[in-house]
Amino acid sequence: xxxxxxxxxxxxxxxAGGGIVxxxxxxxxxxxxxxxxxxxxxxxxxTGVAVLLGILNLLTVHWLKIIQPREGGVYSLVMLIAFVITxxxxxxxxxxxxxxxxxxRYIQLPVETSLLAILxxxxxxxxxxxxxxxxxxxxxxxxxxxxLFLVAATYLPGFDIPVVRSLRDWIVQVPVVAGARGxxxxxxxxxxxxxxxxxxxxxxxxxx
Amino acid sequence: MSxxxxxxxxxxxxxxxxxxxxxxxxxxxxxxxxxAENLLxxxxxxxxxxxxxxxxxxxxxxxxxxxxxxxxxxxxxxxxISPRRAGYTTLRIGTSxxxxxxxxxxxxxxxxxxxxxxxxxxxxEARQLVYALTPGAPVLFVVDYQxxxxxxxxxxxxxxxxxxxxxRAYPVFLSTHPTGPAQAEVFITDLGINTGIAYLTPxxxxxxxxxxxxxxxxxxxxxxxQQVMPLTADGNSAWQDPPLQTIQSLSDFSLVLVMTExxxxxxxxxxxxxxxxxxxxxxxxxxxxxEPSLRPYLxxxxxxVQGMVSGVSGGVAYQDSAVFTLQSDTSGIxxxxxxxxxxxxxxxxxxAGLYGVFRLVREQENELSRxxxx
Numbered sequence: 001x002x003x004x005x006x007x008x009x010x011x012x013x014x015x016a017g018g019g020i021v022x023x024x025x026x027x028x029x030x031x032x033x034x035x036x037x038x039x040x041x042x043x044x045x046x047t048g049v050a051v052l053l054g055i056l057n058l059l060t061v062h063w064l065k066i067i068q069p070r071e072g073g074v075y076s077l078v079m080l081i082a083f084v085i086t087x088x089x090x091x092x093x094x095x096x097x098x099x100x101x102x103x104x105r106y107i108q109l110p111v112e113t114s115l116l117a118i119l120x121x122x123x124x125x126x127x128x129x130x131x132x133x134x135x136x137x138x139x140x141x142x143x144x145x146x147x148l149f150l151v152a153a154t155y156l157p158g159f160d161i162p163v164v165r166s167l168r169d170w171i172v173q174v175p176v177v178a179g180a181r182g183x184x185x186x187x188x189x190x191x192x193x194x195x196x197x198x199x200x201x202x203x204x205x206x207x208x
Numbered sequence: 209m210s211x212x213x214x215x216x217x218x219x220x221x222x223x224x225x226x227x228x229x230x231x232x233x234x235x236x237x238x239x240x241x242x243x244a245e246n247l248l249x250x251x252x253x254x255x256x257x258x259x260x261x262x263x264x265x266x267x268x269x270x271x272x273x274x275x276x277x278x279x280x281x282x283x284x285x286x287x288x289i290s291p292r293r294a295g296y297t298t299l300r301i302g303t304s305x306x307x308x309x310x311x312x313x314x315x316x317x318x319x320x321x322x323x324x325x326x327x328x329x330x331x332x333e334a335r336q337l338v339y340a341l342t343p344g345a346p347v348l349f350v351v352d353y354q355x356x357x358x359x360x361x362x363x364x365x366x367x368x369x370x371x372x373x374x375x376r377a378y379p380v381f382l383s384t385h386p387t388g389p390a391q392a393e394v395f396i397t398d399l400g401i402n403t404g405i406a407y408l409t410p411x412x413x414x415x416x417x418x419x420x421x422x423x424x425x426x427x428x429x430x431x432x433x434q435q436v437m438p439l440t441a442d443g444n445s446a447w448q449d450p451p452l453q454t455i456q457s458l459s460d461f462s463l464v465l466v467m468t469e470x471x472x473x474x475x476x477x478x479x480x481x482x483x484x485x486x487x488x489x490x491x492x493x494x495x496x497x498x499e500p501s502l503r504p505y506l507x508x509x510x511x512x513v514q515g516m517v518s519g520v521s522g523g524v525a526y527q528d529s530a531v532f533t534l535q536s537d538t539s540g541i542x543x544x545x546x547x548x549x550x551x552x553x554x555x556x557x558x559x560a561g562l563y564g565v566f567r568l569v570r571e572q573e574n575e576l577s578r579x580x581x582x
Contacts, residue, residue, distance in 0.1 A: 121303055
């Protein structure tokens with residue numbers, strides 16, 4: 001019996017919380033707005049706690065990999081050492097202190113930037129492979145558009161063809177914007193549908 | 209439980225078997241319950257509850273398909289380096305080398321070749337918004353991009369931030385990314401190196417740090433910034449001194465500026481924070497990849513977004529158009545390297561396309577010649 005009551009309690013809690021936040025947009029009652037603000041601040045705090053739990057879980061997984069030696073365990077050790085050092089530095093020096101910024105500037109920034117630079121090369125290679133292996137009409141259309149955009153994004157003296165730039169601008173401002181609007185409307189409708197399903201209790205992600 | 213509930217139908221011959229039977233008593237085929245039990249037995253921690261379920265013939269087929277998929281997943285695939293794979297590696301290394309050497313040559317040659325882009329209409333509007341800032345006007349500057357995009361975003365945002373500081377406005381940094389506070393520090397420190405001015409906190413700017421909570425946190429901050437983010441990133445009190453003393457909500461900022469590469473982040477700011485602005489301008493500094501998805505907000509005419517600068521080209525154009533100058537202005541060289549990289553990428557794609565078409569034509573000719581032979 002207790003097992004059945006608990007989900008109903010959760011359902012009431014979720015529907016009431018969602019309903020209050022939603023009503024806060026339409027009904028200008030000071031008490032309602034105050035409750036909504038409290039709920040929103042709780043949500044922000046809980047998200048911060050969730051991040052901490054995620055970190056704790058990550059550390060546990062890597063710790064288990066170290067104490068139960070298996071392949072790749074050395075990477076877990078490196079990860080844990082890096083975490084402890086970074087955590088201590090940021091905790092003592094604050095997130096914007098000179099040591100914290102040093103770690104960010106000289107370790108994290110180059111690593112992430114390099115990964116993204118590799119992605120640029122891989123994208124060129126992937127598109128080149130696609131067009132070599134499957135040169136159908138759609139692939140050629142894609143390649144043509146990609147070349148148009150790459151060339152029209154720059155201004156090489158002597159190669160600045162107004163028609164190319166106008167075509168690029170037209171594509172960006174008409175079909176692309178139309179597609180983007182469609183996507184945004186779709187996202188909006190999806191959010192409304194998901195919100196309604198949760199408010200009506202049809203979808204209960206908190207029970208999982 | 210009825211007799212029917214105690215029986216299971218064989219998918220092969222339709223014979224009714226007892227529920228506990230593993231094989232059909234008529235034709236000997238595997239029965240779904242036994243099949244499912246065997247399947248689930250392979251998954252650790254799963255109990256064979258499936259024996260108590262009634263399974264329709266369609267479900268039996270699905271279950272069989274699932275079993276086959278799982279069986280294939282469990283098999284180790286032998287991966288050898290095929291000639292195609294070796295060719296792919298060569299292509300990858302070759303492309304990397306070409307792009308790297310071209311960029312290196314462009315940077316070492318130190319000669320700007322490509323003409324700088326001109327300001328777009330939306331960037332002109334953005335520039336007007338910054339020109340309208342009065343000395344001491346608080347500007348919420350949101351640094352919400354992944355560190356990997358720093359190359360593009362720094363080039364994009366430096367001119368705008370330099371312009372804000374040249375107007376003697378007061379930028380207040382905030383981020384919904386955990387790396388954002390450090391990112392903002394690097395951003396303004398690098399700008400200081402370029403302008404030859406050491407920008408100091410809290411005299412010339414403030415870093416509020418990381419705002420957790422996603423859309424909820426953002427909405428909460430928009431309504432009560434002082435309560436949600438009472439301290440700066442370095443742990444000091446944030447709102448005690450002018451010009452932030454009077455700020456009670458997001459609409460008390462003179463300008464809100466969101467710098468991001470992620471369309472979803474920008475959308476969250478527009479939708480959650482936008483209604484709280486009450487007419488105050490929201491401006492976007494966007495990576496080129498995010499611009500098309502967010503252009504509808506600018507062009508809708510609803511005033512949700514009042515200015516936009518996007519991509520490296522937008523940043524270079526903005527920097528050229530502003531009244532201030534950067535001491536170590538390398539935008540001409542980096543712009544040329546960037547443009548040359550794009551051109552080389554386009555040429556590589558064009559060559560690949562021509563090769564693909566040539567191969568296709570040759571294959572079709574071969575097929576035709578084979579068809580002509582008796």
